[in-house]
Amino acid sequence: MIYHDFQGLRLSALGFGTMRLPVLEDGSVNEPLTTEMVRYAMEHGVNYFDTAYPYHGGMSEVVVGKALSAYPRDSFYLATKYPGHQISASYDPAAVFEEQLKKCGVEYFDFYLLHNVYENSIKTYMDPQWGIVDYFVEQKRLGRIRHLGFSSHGGVGVLREFLDAYGDEMEFCQIQLNYLDWKLQDAKGKYELLTERGIPVWVMEPVRGGRLAKLSEEETALLKGLRPDESIPAWSFRWLQGLPNVTMVLSGMSNMEQMEDNVKTYAGEKPLTEAEKKTLADLAEGMMDAIPCTACRYCCDGCPQGLDIPMLLHTYNDLKFSPTFTVGMRIEALPEDKWPSACIGCGACAAICPQSIHIPELLREFTAALEKVPKWADLCRQREEEAARLRAQSK
The missing domain is CATH 3.20.20.100 (NADP-dependent oxidoreductase domain)
Known part of the structure; x- marks a missing residue:
C-alpha cells in the first residue's frame, strides 16, 4: 500500500x-x-x-x-x-x-x-x-x-x-x-x-x-x-x-x-x-461533446438579461456528459433571473460570438434538459423519507 x-x-x-x-x-x-x-x-x-x-x-x-x-x-x-x-x-x-x-x-x-x-x-x-x-x-x-x-x-x-x-x-x-x-x-x-x-x-x-x-x-x-x-x-x-x-x-x-x-x-x-x-487528455476531449465556448465573454456585454453565458454553456457541457443533481445544484444556486430559462432569445449574443455558437438555441436545450434532472430540494426530502424508512426497518 x-x-x-x-x-x-x-x-x-x-x-x-x-x-x-x-x-x-x-x-x-x-x-x-x-x-x-x-x-x-x-x-x-x-x-x-x-x-x-x-x-x-x-x-x-x-x-x-x-x-x-x-x-x-x-x-x-x-x-x-x-x-x-x-x-x-x-x-x-x-x-x-x-x-x-x-x-x-x-x-x-x-x-x-x-x-x-x-x-x-x-x-x-x-x-x-x-x-x-x-x-x-x-x-x-x-x-x-x-x-x-x-x-x-x-x-x-x-x-x-x-x-x-x-x-x-x-x-x-x-x-x-x-x-x-x-x-x-x-x-x-x-x-x-x-x-x-x-x-x-x-x-x-x-x-x-x-x-x-x-x-x-x-x-x-x-x-x-x-x-x-x-x-x-x-x-x-x-x-x-x-x-x-x-x-x-x-x-x-x-x-x-x-x-x-x-x-x-x-x-x-x-x-x-x-x-x-x-x-x-485526448480521450477526455472526445467524451465531452463540448460546446466550443472559449469564455471570451463578448456575449455578456450586450445581454439584456445580464446572463453569465460562458458559465451556463460550460455547465450545459457538464450536464450533457452526466445529467446528475450536482450539475442542477449549480443552476439552482443562482437567482432565477440568471437561469438559462431567463434568455429571451434576442440573439445579440449569437451575433457577436467568435465561435458562431447559436447561444439562444443551446440555452433553450439546456432549460429542457434541466427539467429532467431531480431538484436538490426534492432529493433532500426523499433522503429524509428514506432515512426514516431505514431507521424504522432497523429497529
Missing part, C-alpha cells in the same frame, strides 16, 4: 468511500459484505474510511462504525461530514454531531468535513445564526475532531471565498478530481488554488461514478495496448498519482472485485508518462 504523510500521520493513499456500499434488494446496506470489504481493506493496508450523515439514508455511518468496531481505535482513521449542504429550515450542528458519534460508536472523529460547500450552501455555512464553523472549530479544540476540512462541488470562486473566510481553520479539502473533470469542471483551477493556499487535496469521484471505469471498446483497446496488465479504473488512479498535492483518493467501492482491483493498483506507484497523460 502506498502511504502519504499528513501532519505526521501515515495515511493510506487509497481511502474507502462508503457512499456506494453494496445493497440488498430492499435497498438496505448489505452488512455482511460490507464487513468483509472492511476486513479486506484493513488487512491490505487501507486505513482511511469516509462516510457522511446522509449516505444510505443515514445508515452508512452505522454500518461502517459497526464494522470498524472490531479493530483497535488507533488502527484506522474515520471521517464523516456535517450536512450543511442539505436544504433545511434550521441547522443544529451540535445535535447532528452527537448523533454521528453515537451512530459510529466512537468518541472522536479523526477527520471531519463540512459537506459540499457550494454556491448555495456557503450561505448556510457562513451564516452567524447557525454558528456551524465555530462549533466544529470548538470540537476540534476539545479533541473530538482531530482534523477539520471541507468538501466542495462548487466552482473556483466559491472555494476562494470560503478559504478567504475560514482558510486558517481548514486543514484539507475534498474535491471532484479526475482526468475528465480537470477541464470539464475546471478541477485544474480548484487544484491549483488549493495548492497555492497550502491546502492538501482529498479526491472524490476519481472514476466519475464509474463512468471512467467503463470505456468504449475502442478506448479500452487503446489503453490496454499501452498497459496490458493495468485495469481501466487503474488509469484514473495512476493519473491522480502524478499530482503531488493529492494526499487522499477516495473510491466508492460497491463490491469485493472493485476493492481487490483498487488495492492491487495502490500496491505501488506506476506513474504515467507524458505520452500516456496526453492519451487520457
Whole structure:
C-alpha cells in the first residue's frame, strides 16, 4: 500500500468511500459484505474510511462504525461530514454531531468535513445564526475532531471565498478530481488554488461514478495496448498519482472485485508518462461533446438579461456528459433571473460570438434538459423519507 504523510500521520493513499456500499434488494446496506470489504481493506493496508450523515439514508455511518468496531481505535482513521449542504429550515450542528458519534460508536472523529460547500450552501455555512464553523472549530479544540476540512462541488470562486473566510481553520479539502473533470469542471483551477493556499487535496469521484471505469471498446483497446496488465479504473488512479498535492483518493467501492482491483493498483506507484497523460487528455476531449465556448465573454456585454453565458454553456457541457443533481445544484444556486430559462432569445449574443455558437438555441436545450434532472430540494426530502424508512426497518 502506498502511504502519504499528513501532519505526521501515515495515511493510506487509497481511502474507502462508503457512499456506494453494496445493497440488498430492499435497498438496505448489505452488512455482511460490507464487513468483509472492511476486513479486506484493513488487512491490505487501507486505513482511511469516509462516510457522511446522509449516505444510505443515514445508515452508512452505522454500518461502517459497526464494522470498524472490531479493530483497535488507533488502527484506522474515520471521517464523516456535517450536512450543511442539505436544504433545511434550521441547522443544529451540535445535535447532528452527537448523533454521528453515537451512530459510529466512537468518541472522536479523526477527520471531519463540512459537506459540499457550494454556491448555495456557503450561505448556510457562513451564516452567524447557525454558528456551524465555530462549533466544529470548538470540537476540534476539545479533541473530538482531530482534523477539520471541507468538501466542495462548487466552482473556483466559491472555494476562494470560503478559504478567504475560514482558510486558517481548514486543514484539507475534498474535491471532484479526475482526468475528465480537470477541464470539464475546471478541477485544474480548484487544484491549483488549493495548492497555492497550502491546502492538501482529498479526491472524490476519481472514476466519475464509474463512468471512467467503463470505456468504449475502442478506448479500452487503446489503453490496454499501452498497459496490458493495468485495469481501466487503474488509469484514473495512476493519473491522480502524478499530482503531488493529492494526499487522499477516495473510491466508492460497491463490491469485493472493485476493492481487490483498487488495492492491487495502490500496491505501488506506476506513474504515467507524458505520452500516456496526453492519451487520457485526448480521450477526455472526445467524451465531452463540448460546446466550443472559449469564455471570451463578448456575449455578456450586450445581454439584456445580464446572463453569465460562458458559465451556463460550460455547465450545459457538464450536464450533457452526466445529467446528475450536482450539475442542477449549480443552476439552482443562482437567482432565477440568471437561469438559462431567463434568455429571451434576442440573439445579440449569437451575433457577436467568435465561435458562431447559436447561444439562444443551446440555452433553450439546456432549460429542457434541466427539467429532467431531480431538484436538490426534492432529493433532500426523499433522503429524509428514506432515512426514516431505514431507521424504522432497523429497529
